[in-house]
Amino acid sequence: MKMHYGFPIIVGLGLFIGLLCLPFVIGKGITKEYKQPELKLPANEKECIESKEFMRREHMQLLNDWRDWALRDGKRIYTNHAGKEFTISLQNTCMKCHNNKADFCDKCHTDAGVSPYCWDCHIQPEGLK
Amino acid sequence: MLEIALKGSKRYYGWIAFLLVLIGIGSMAYVNQLMVGLKTTGMSRDVSWGFYISQFTYLVGLAASGVMIVLPHYFHNYKKNKHMVIFGEFMAIAACVMCMLFIAVDVGQPTRMLNVMLYPTPNSILFWDMTVLCGYLGLNLMVGWICLEADRQRLPHPKWLKPFIYTSIIWAFSIHTVTAFLYQGLPGRHYWLTAILAARFLASAFCSGPAILLLVLKITEKFTTFQMPKDAVKTLVKIIMYAMCVNMFFFLLEVFTSFYSNIPGHMHPIIYLFSGAHGHHELVPYMWTFIGFAFLSIALLVTPKLRENHKLLPWTLCILVIATWLDKGLGLVIGGFNPTPFDTITPYMPTGKELLVSMMVYAIGALIVTVLFKIATGVKAEMGHSQALPCGCSTEDFCDCAEKAEAAAEAAATVEA
Amino acid sequence: MKNNRRAFIKLAGIAAAGLALAPKAMASSGASPVKKNPAGITAKRWAMVIDSTKLHTKEDIAKLAEVCHSIHNVPHIEGNQNVKWIWGAPYAQAFPEQENPHLAEEVHEREYILLCNHCENPPCVRVCPTQATYKRPDGIVAMDYHRCIGCRYCMAGCPYGSRSFNWGEPREGLDLSKLNPEFPTRMRGVVEKCNFCVERLAVGKLPACVEASEGAIVFGDLSDPDSDVRKVLRERFTIRRKPAVGTEPGVYYII
Numbered sequence: 001m002k003m004h005y006g007f008p009i010i011v012g013l014g015l016f017i018g019l020l021c022l023p024f025v026i027g028k029g030i031t032k033e034y035k036q037p038e039l040k041l042p043a044n045e046k047e048c049i050e051s052k053e054f055m056r057r058e059h060m061q062l063l064n065d066w067r068d069w070a071l072r073d074g075k076r077i078y079t080n081h082a083g084k085e086f087t088i089s090l091q092n093t094c095m096k097c098h099n100n101k102a103d104f105c106d107k108c109h110t111d112a113g114v115s116p117y118c119w120d121c122h123i124q125p126e127g128l129k
Numbered sequence: 130m131l132e133i134a135l136k137g138s139k140r141y142y143g144w145i146a147f148l149l150v151l152i153g154i155g156s157m158a159y160v161n162q163l164m165v166g167l168k169t170t171g172m173s174r175d176v177s178w179g180f181y182i183s184q185f186t187y188l189v190g191l192a193a194s195g196v197m198i199v200l201p202h203y204f205h206n207y208k209k210n211k212h213m214v215i216f217g218e219f220m221a222i223a224a225c226v227m228c229m230l231f232i233a234v235d236v237g238q239p240t241r242m243l244n245v246m247l248y249p250t251p252n253s254i255l256f257w258d259m260t261v262l263c264g265y266l267g268l269n270l271m272v273g274w275i276c277l278e279a280d281r282q283r284l285p286h287p288k289w290l291k292p293f294i295y296t297s298i299i300w301a302f303s304i305h306t307v308t309a310f311l312y313q314g315l316p317g318r319h320y321w322l323t324a325i326l327a328a329r330f331l332a333s334a335f336c337s338g339p340a341i342l343l344l345v346l347k348i349t350e351k352f353t354t355f356q357m358p359k360d361a362v363k364t365l366v367k368i369i370m371y372a373m374c375v376n377m378f379f380f381l382l383e384v385f386t387s388f389y390s391n392i393p394g395h396m397h398p399i400i401y402l403f404s405g406a407h408g409h410h411e412l413v414p415y416m417w418t419f420i421g422f423a424f425l426s427i428a429l430l431v432t433p434k435l436r437e438n439h440k441l442l443p444w445t446l447c448i449l450v451i452a453t454w455l456d457k458g459l460g461l462v463i464g465g466f467n468p469t470p471f472d473t474i475t476p477y478m479p480t481g482k483e484l485l486v487s488m489m490v491y492a493i494g495a496l497i498v499t500v501l502f503k504i505a506t507g508v509k510a511e512m513g514h515s516q517a518l519p520c521g522c523s524t525e526d527f528c529d530c531a532e533k534a535e536a537a538a539e540a541a542a543t544v545e546a
Numbered sequence: 547m548k549n550n551r552r553a554f555i556k557l558a559g560i561a562a563a564g565l566a567l568a569p570k571a572m573a574s575s576g577a578s579p580v581k582k583n584p585a586g587i588t589a590k591r592w593a594m595v596i597d598s599t600k601l602h603t604k605e606d607i608a609k610l611a612e613v614c615h616s617i618h619n620v621p622h623i624e625g626n627q628n629v630k631w632i633w634g635a636p637y638a639q640a641f642p643e644q645e646n647p648h649l650a651e652e653v654h655e656r657e658y659i660l661l662c663n664h665c666e667n668p669p670c671v672r673v674c675p676t677q678a679t680y681k682r683p684d685g686i687v688a689m690d691y692h693r694c695i696g697c698r699y700c701m702a703g704c705p706y707g708s709r710s711f712n713w714g715e716p717r718e719g720l721d722l723s724k725l726n727p728e729f730p731t732r733m734r735g736v737v738e739k740c741n742f743c744v745e746r747l748a749v750g751k752l753p754a755c756v757e758a759s760e761g762a763i764v765f766g767d768l769s770d771p772d773s774d775v776r777k778v779l780r781e782r783f784t785i786r787r788k789p790a791v792g793t794e795p796g797v798y799y800i801i
Contacts, residue, residue, distance in 0.1 A: 071690050074682055075580040076748050088580070092728055120733035121691065123619075128722040166734035167696075168714035173626035177701040177711055237696020237711065237735025244676040244695055255675040255699050316669055316791035317705025394643065470707035470788075471635060472642035475626055 037111050040103035048097075050080050060116075063090065090122050099125040130278060133507035134500045140352070141503065148496045155489020158482045159234060167237055169482040175475035176466040178235070180483050184490070185231035187337070187458040189308045190330065192224035192265060194338015196301035197368050198361075203294055209361040212515040212525060213346075215280075218273035219501035220342050221301075225266035227494040232259075234486050254311045261304045268297040273501075281508045305330045312465060320398035320464040323386075329379040330457070336372035337453035339365050340446040345498060347443055353506040356517035358525035366442065370430035373449060377423055380456070398464040401474060409474040412463060415455050422452035585750040589767035591685040592664065592742055593796040594756070595778045601762035602656035607634035610659065610755045614740070617754050619731040621712075621719030629710040629719070631740040632661045632755060640799075641787060653801060659763075661755075662687060662708040662740040663787060666794030670700035670709065679737075685768070685796055686742045696735040705791045709739045768796065 003009070048055045049062070070076045070088040078086045087093050098104045101124045109115060137145075162169045172179040195217030201207035202214050233239055250256050272294055279286050309327035316322065343365060346357055387395035400406055402416045426449035429435045435445070467474050479487075509515050515523050520530035582588070601607065611632040614620070621629050638645055640658040668687045670679050678693040679700055701709045715734045725731070729745065732738050743753035751757070756765040766773035775798075778784075784798040 067690075067692060069580045071688065071692075072680070073580070074684075074744070074748070075582050076586075077581050077583050079579050079581070087583070091730065117733075121730040123725055123727050123730060125727075127727070128717065128725065166712065166714040168627055168734075170713075172713070174628055174701075174710055175626060175707065177698045232697075235697070237698070237737075238694065241676075241693070241695045244678070244693055248676045248693065250675050250677050253673050253675040253699070255673065255697060259675075311699075312702075315673070315703050315705075316793065317788060318702065465702070470642075470705055471639035473639060 034111075037107040039107055040100045042097040042099070045097050049078070049086055049093075054081075063094075063118075066090070090118065091125075095125045101125055130274075130281065130504050130508065133504045137503065141499075145496065145499060148492045148499070151492035152489050152496070155485045155487075155492060158485035159489060162234070162482065162486060163239070167235075169480060171478050171480045171483060173475055173477065175469040175473075176463060176477040178462055178466070179477055180479040180487055181231045181235035183458045183462040184487055185228050185235070186308060186312075186330075186461065187454060188224045188228045188231065188494075189262070189305055190334030190453075190457065191338045191341055192221045192228060192262075193301045193305040193331070193334045194342065195221040195269070196298055197335050197339045197372075198342075198365065199294070199301075200298050201364065203298065207364070209358050209364065209525070212509060213357065213361050213365075215273055215277055215505045216346060216349075216502065217342060218269045218276075219505055220338075220345070220498065221269045222266060222273065222501060223494045223497040225262055225269070226497055227490050228262055229266075230490045230493060231487075234490065254307060254314060258304075258307050258311055261300065261307050265297070265300050265304050268293060268300060272297055277505060277508055280512060280514070283512070302331065305334050312461075315465075317470060318465045319394040320461070323383060325379050325382060329376060329383070332372050332376035332379055333453050333457050334372075336369045336376055337450055337457075339369050339372075340449050340453075343369075344443060344446050344450070345502070349502055349506060350517070354510050354516050355506040356515055356521075356523035358515060358523045360526070363437070366430065366436055369446070369449070370427070370436065373423070373427055373430065373453075376453070377427065397468045397472070401467050402460050402464045406468065407474045409467075409476050411476045411478065412460060416460055419452050419455035419460065422448045423456070426452055583748055583750075586748045587750050587752075588747075589684050589773075590769035591666075591767060591796070592747075593685070593766065593768035593775050593798065594664075594742075594753075595764040595775050595782075595784060595798045595800060596659055597762045597764070597778075597782075597800040598653075598656055598658055599800060601659060601759060604634055604657050606762075607632070607657055607659045610758055613754050613758045616724070617726050617729060618741075619716075619720060619725050619729055620738075621716040621731075623714070623716075623719040627711075627713040629712060629716065629738065631710075631738070632659060634658060635660055641785065643788060643790065644785065658799065659755075660706070660708070660787075661797065662742070663706055663793065663795030663797045664742055665796065667792060669703035669705065669791075669793060673699045673703040675699065682744075686744055688741055688744060689738065691730075691732055691736050691738065694736040696737065698737060700737055705788050705793065706795075709737050711737050 050058070055062075066078065066088045067090075069078070076088045078088050080086065095101065101119075105116075158169070170179060170181075198210050198213045198217035202210040233242065236242060245256060245259055272290060275290055276286050306327045309330040312318070312321035313323060313326040343362065346355075350356055384399060387399055397406065401409070402412050403420075404410075405413050426445055429441065429445040429448070435441055463477050466477070469475055513524065515525050518524060518526075518528065518530070520528060520534070522528040522530055601610075611630070611634075614632045615622070615630070618631060620631050623629055634657040636657060637649065637654045640660060664685060664687045666685070668679075668681055671681050671687060674680075675697060676693050676695055678691070678695070679687065679689045681687050696711065698711055701711060712732050712734045716732050720731065743751070743755075746753060752765055756763045764774045764778050766775035768775055770776065778800070779798060782800045784800050786795045786798055788795075
C-alpha cells in the first residue's frame, strides 16, 4: 500500500523526535557533570537540628511541620532525636546558624531548581535592600 | 461534535479572532495585577470586594437561569422548549466558567487556590459555593453534551441521564442560594443581612438570566438558520415578566422593613445608595436608573401588546438587564460595604485595569458561548430542528404561513384568469 | 472461600486505616517532639481591657500603633488601601450603634484605640475557606499567612473592620533598614491583622501595646476570677463594640 504524504510525515516525525531528545543531548554533551554545590556551613557550629542526612532529605518537611506546630498548635519548642531542644523559628533558629542564605540555602536551591517563596515574607539574615 | 466548531465562515473566524484580541489585551492587565498585586483595582480596606465579585454574583444568576427553560420541559413536559434546552445548558457552562474566573482574578494568592480543597472547611460558605459551582458545571457539561450527541444520532436521550437532569434542575436553585448565603450570613453587613436575599437573588436571576439568553439567541438567529419557536419565546418572556415583578416586590419588602422599623443599620445602606450619605453621592444616579429601568421594563412586559411586539422585545430585555445589573452587579456589593463598620463612607469605583481584566473574563465567556452555540446550532441545522422558514417562523411552529401564501397566490391566479 | 474473602477484606481495611493514621500518629502521639515554651504565659481566654479615661489622645494611640507596627513589620501605606493592626477612631466610629446625642462631650471627643477584638464567636473564622484564620484554645484569633489565599471573605465577615489586605507588596511601605529581623513581613495578596502578640506570649512577654501603655491597657485571663482583667471588669463600667452582632469581643473599653 502506498503511504500518502510519506515524506513530510517521516521528516516531521524525525524533527519531533530530534527536538524531544535535544535537551538530553545538550545536557550530556555541553554541560559538565553535576557537582555538589559548595556550601558555606556555619563556622562555630558542628551540628544541625537533626543529622546532616536527615536535614538534606527532610528539611522542607521539617519546616512545614515546624510552622504548623508553632502557629497552629502553639508549641514552639522542638526536641530533636538526640534530645536537644530548639526554638521553632525559621528566622531566629535556622537562619541564626545559617546566616549566609546566599551561600547556603540558595546555592543548593539554584542547582535543584527550586525557589521557596518563604523569603517573600521571612527576612533573610543578610537583610533586605 | 467539536469539529463543527472548526468549520465556519470568515465572519465566524473574524469574531473569534476579535474575542482573542480582547482576551489578549485583558490578560496583559491581569498579568500586571499578578505582578504588583490587587492595588491595580479600586478596592480598598473598607470596600474589600468590588467589581469582580459583583460580576461573579450576577453571573451565578445567569448560570442558574437556564433552568427556566429546562424545568418547564422536563417537569411540565412543555415540548415547545425541546430545542431551546441545549442553549440554556450551554449558557450555564459559559456562565459557570466566568464565575470561577471572576473568583480566580479576585483572589490575592491564586497559586494557593487549591487550599480550598486541601483543607476543606464545611463551615465556610465559600467552600460550598465552589462545590456547587463545580458540580453545576459538570452536570451541565455532561447533560448538554450527551443530549446533543444523542440528537445528532437521532437516538432518544439515554434513560440513565434522567436522574442527572433532575438533579441539575434542583442544583440550579442551590447555586444561587449558596451564593446568597455567602452574603446574607455575615453579621454587621446590614444590606446583606436579610433572609430574603436568596429569594431575591433567584428572582433577579430568573428574569435577567433568560433575558440575556434570549438576547444572545436573537443574535444567533441573525447569523445562523436557527429560529426559536414562537411559543417558547412567548412563555419565556412571561417567565421573565413574573420574575422581574417578584424581584421588585422583594426589593420593596426590603425597603419597607428597613424604613418602617427605622433601624439605622438597615436604613443607612439604602439611604447611601439612593440619596447619598456623608457627602458621598457616587451611586445615586445609577441606583435611580435601576429603579427607573426596572419599572419601565415591567411596564413594557406586563402590557400584552408591548410584550408581544417583537421589534420592541430586545429593547425591553436590554432595559431589564441593565436594571438588574445595576442592582445586583453594582449596588449590592458596594451597598454591603458602605457604610463601613465605622459608619463612614469609602467610595468605590472600578479602575480601568479592573475593567480590562473583567473584559477578559467576559470575552472568554463569549468565546465559550460562541463555540458551544456554533456546535448546537450546527447540529440543529443538520437535523432540521428549529430552523428558520422563509416566512420568519420556525419549523417547530407548525405554521401555515406557506399554505396561506400558496392559497393567496392561487386565489390571485384564479382572479386573473 | 467466603471466609477467606472476608478475612481479606478485613485485613485490607485494617491496612488502609493504618496507612491513613500512621503519619498522624508519628507526628502527634507518643513521644511528641514539640512542646510549649515553659517560659511562655498561657491562659484559657485572653482578654484586654482598655481604659479610655487614660488612653484617649491621637498622640498616645499613634505611639502604641508605632510600637506594634514596628515590631510586626506592618507597612505604612497612604490612602484607603492601607494596612493597620492598631489605630484610633472617635466615639462615633468606634461605637456607631451606641451613640447618644447628648453623650458627655469629653467622652464623645475621646479617641479610642481599635484593634482586632479576638472574638469568642469570630465570623472571620467561620467564613475562612481554608482555615487560614482560626481560633486558638486560648481565645486568640490567629492567622496562618502561609495558607491564606487572599479571598478577603474574612474582611467582609468582620463587623469591626479589623482586617487589612495587602493590596500591593508590603515591603514597599516599609523602611527596609529598620525592620524587626525577628519577625516576618507579609507579602502581597494576603490578609493580616493584630495577633495579640502570640509570638511574645510564647516567650513570656506581654503584648507590646500593653507593655507600652503604662497601665492604660490591662491584659489577662478572662476565665480566671482573680486575674487583673477580671478585677478591672468587676470594678469599672465597660462596653464592647457592636454587642448586637453576637461575636463576644475579647476587648473591653472603660468609658
